[in-house]
Amino acid sequence: MDPGDLDDLCSHINSKISIIKRTLQLRHIGQDQPLRSTLCKVGYELHLLCDLLNKLELELQRQEAIASSLKELQISLVKDYEESSHLSTNVPAHLPKKGPSSNLATVVEAVAEVKLAAPEPAKKPPKEKHIIKEMELLTVQEFTGVPAYMKNRLTYEQINSLIEEMNKAVVGKYKIMQQPLKSLSAVARKQLGRFKEEETKDTKGQFFIVDQDIKEFTQLKVDKKFHGMLSILRHCHRIREQRGKGIVRYVVS
Template identity: 30%
Template sequence: MDSNTLEELGQHFCDKVEGIKKCMQIHDCVNNDNCQQLLQSIHMQLIGAEDVISHLKQAVASERQKLAEAQESMKEYKEFLDNIHYMSTHLPSRLPGKPTSQIEEKTRVNKGVLQSRASENRTEEVQPAVTSKYNAKKRFPKTEYLTVDEYQEIPKYMKGRLSYDMMNNVVDGINKVIEYKYKLKAQPRNTVGENNMKKRKQWKQQENKETQGLHFFVDDDYKKYSGLKLDKATGSVFTILRHLGRLTEVRGGGCTRYCLSSY
């Protein structure tokens, strides 16, 4: 008992008296049939409530298990969607019918707008000392990638074990060589070092009447500037590209020139 005032002490004894009165009332119910029936009914209801609560606990546990499984499935589904999104945004540009993504289109439009504004705001533009006929992008030809239909129509004796990707990797190498060679040829003499001048002189010596107006490379160019190996498989791809009309050969002077047929 912890009372600090007479009022608290009086309240304490009042609570005790009320407790005793309730105990007396309950004691009197022992011999009362109505009270016994009421208590029995309450007992049965408590048992029923315990059963309901037990079933509810089982249902809650089951739903928690389902929720955990659903969350795991959602995580896997999100990873799947991320993979699909990554693949769809990184499709090789050489695939036939690949649409231009909205991001690429938006970037292209924004770039055009910025270039237009810069042109409008420019009061005086310094022109380069020499304008090369190869400076424009359209001046650099490119070998077109093989389509799936073309790949499937290649005779088996020519195709062998060459895959679709292997052939188009060689096409990438050819385009890299052509771009490097003709960009270097287009540079003014006073901007080209001694080593590059030797390359240009060598390329000039490889030209003849049959190569006039054509863009070509030789085996040595492919070895040095494509970043790829020049092996038997590469030679087979060159043969297939000739078969498809992508390349033509001009022989003579101790070397074979691979000319781009169209651009």
């Protein structure tokens, strides 16, 4: 046998003998009054120690739950940051741009710089050029407020693309109506005749188009999906419908 193994065996046996001796010494501890008092104190301290260990375990579990929540929050914040960074670098092209605001100081300054001059001979005022009214693009807030049953699977970009195409039809139609008759081609004259036939006393001063205008001036298909998108435009007050003479007119609001 290896001497090292023999030493370990001896050490193990001596340890067991020591435990047995200590057990024999403590066997009658309960019969000795001073030792019994000490034993009670030891028991009380062990009880306090167990209670403290239980509290430490509960606190450890609470700290682990907080750490888990903080980790989830960190993941959520990182995701939100990445999405906001993506949005800031990929602003949708259909977002309506804010028009130039009037600046009173600029106007006053411009008026102050006007020099008094002798009145010029009266000239014939140029023919007034009418501005063609177009639909404004939807904002994100407006699209969010559209009921889900109207949107179905339609996207914000699709609705604004529809508005842009319908504006093309409005501009195409009323440019023809504002041109002198002599400058129009045969096709444009034929279209002008149809435009005037479609007008009524209720459409005077209004800008409107019909399905035929959409077919002639755009690449849109006047189908079920198209009419579904029109319901969103009506809901957002971009158009309203006028019916008469068997024709549906889409009036720009």
